[in-house]
Amino acid sequence: MAPKNNALIPCSIPSLFLSLGLFCVLPLSIFFLLQSTHQQTSCSSPFLTFSQKIPQNPNQSIRVYVADLPRSLNYGLLGKYWSLSDDSRLGSDVDNDIRSTVSSKGKLEFPPYPENPLIKQYSAEYWILGDLMTPEELRTGSFAKRVFDVNEADVVFVPFFATLSAEMQLGMAKGAFRKKVGNEDYERQKEVVDLIRGTDAWKRSGGRDHVFVLTDPVAMWHVKAEIAPAVLLVVDFGGWYRLDLKASSDNTSDMIQHTQVSLLKDVIVPYTHLLPRLHLSENQDRITLLYFKGAKHRHRGGLVREKLWDLLVNEPGVVMEEGFPNATGREQSIKGMRTSEFCLHPAGDTPTSCRLFDAVLSLCIPVIVSDNIELPFEGMVDYSDFSVFVSVSDVLKPNWLLNHLRSFSKEQKDAFRRNMAHVQPIFEYDNGHPGGIGPVPPDGAVNHIWRKVHQKLPMIKEAIIREKRKSPGVSIPLRCHCT
Structure with missing residues (x-):
């Protein structure tokens, strides 16, 4: 008959050593397993769209x-x-x-x-x-x-x-x-x-x-x-x-x-890009460091363009062209963006332009010089994964911008382009059907716009309800709680 207090029977010496061995090995195994998982994650593309990170409800609309x-x-x-x-x-x-x-x-x-x-x-x-x-x-x-x-x-x-x-x-x-x-x-x-x-x-x-x-x-x-x-x-x-x-x-x-x-x-929302999409498999050697095509003279925040132009126009590895992607300029822009590592995106009459999205579709790393810029689909997309942001105060320092761009390694620039290839579809509107009548790409610009509007619904409903409770004749200051 087994003793009632068998839980208190001391372990044998071999059993004790075996337990201690397992106690030491198990944490090491967990450590190496986690380390291996981390390395695999690090080797994969660092960019994921919001929809990839958080599974979307297929019934949501x-x-x-x-x-x-x-x-x-x-x-x-x-x-x-x-x-x-x-x-x-x-x-x-x-x-x-x-x-x-x-x-x-x-x-x-x-x-x-x-x-x-x-x-x-x-x-x-x-x-x-x-x-x-x-x-x-x-x-x-x-x-x-x-x-x-x-x-x-x-x-x-x-x-x-x-x-x-x-x-x-x-x-x-x-x-x-x-x-x-x-x-x-x-x-x-x-x-x-x-x-x-x-x-x-x-x-x-x-x-x-x-x-x-x-x-x-x-x-x-x-x-x-x-x-x-x-x-x-x-x-x-x-x-x-x-x-x-x-x-x-x-x-x-x-x-x-x-x-x-x-x-x-x-x-x-994005501008509609004017240049055709370049797929990552089609990418070739890029011989120019920095490319810009556009109007030199702009108003308001775009005054930085003229100053940048004067700083960069005669620098080696830089191409500054004046013009707009019409019939002739379009071909120049395609060639310029596809053969350049970086594409300059300074503010114009307004903080942004279609040039940014042409750069992304051309796999040319955007260099964004616009302190007041707002970007499409932020929260779904992290632009720092494929763009370089520089302040106006820094970029106007002689030699600062080119030295900064030359500091990026080939591995970093390749990663930027891989990330751009991931986000290219979300900036495309065209559904490929005559008259625009046909199914939209699930990962395209139109769907991303509606997802962003969907995010506003709780705020919209709250604003409508708050307005209803006001007494007749009562007015409140028109304010905007901006971020």
Whole structure:
């Protein structure tokens, strides 16, 4: 019969040594296992998009209602554009070719968007609406679910091609752009605002759950204050600063600077890239250290360009070209970006431009010189994994920038390019279908935009509820809690 206190029987000497051995070996095994795992992780690409880090719920989506606007404010406006024949600013060789093709086909339900780089760079409005207009059975990869009852919607999308409207006015009668009389763009802006603000949906939310695409900094220029409560899809905040500053200088006003735009309610979206995508497998030797093509003279924050130009133009390993990627400049830009290690991205009239996204699609490491820049999809993308950020104060020191760029090793530059190859798809709008009607790439720009809008929903709902509790006749200062 076994003794009742067998748990207290002392161990034999061999058993004791065996236990001590296991006690020593086990921690070492765990250490080497963890070390091996860490090394494997370190050897893999350091960049992962947000969607790769956190599994997405396949059933999650944002419910979007498309506001009822006349066709003349979107696809009809495209028809009007293609009917133009004698405007030098709007016309380009490639658009003239398309124009003849479009006219030969008669009236198209979904006309193509202009290829003219002045307009194409702002084409987000076209691709977002094209996704929503695609038959539901084809929209299996879209993060946005279109609903046809406004009461079921998370947000209301306003299908106005605001950028195309503005650019057509600038091309046809630039002198009238800032006026209201004789300005067709203003008439369209006013029509949109009158129609949208008169709906029950706007009155119920104060417009806070409405979404406008304003990629051109001058889009809806005359009515910005009236649509300010809405979610604005913008390429940056550069076009709003002076307007806000003017409001804040009025001592009798409750408005303070940046009352109309905020990272909390608005979404920064990419420009449409103008250069074709270079895949990592196609990358070749890069013989130039730093490349820039663009206008030398800019205004406001873009004054740094002229100073940089004077510092860099005669330096070995640097190419500074003046111009824009039109028919001739496009080929120069393709060659310049694909044969250069780094591509300079200084601020222009606004903090950013399509040049940044052309660089990423060309696997040319962006060198961002813009202290006030805001970037698309931050929180989903870490730009420091594939870009070099430098302050204006540092970059204007003689020799500082080139010495800094030369300090990057080949391994570091190769890692930047691998990371760029990972993020290239999220900056692409084109879905490859005529008229933009067809399924969007699940990892493309349109879906990432809707995911960012989806992140705003709790704030939108809170703002709407807070507004409801106000007593009649009570007003509160218009403030923006900016980050």
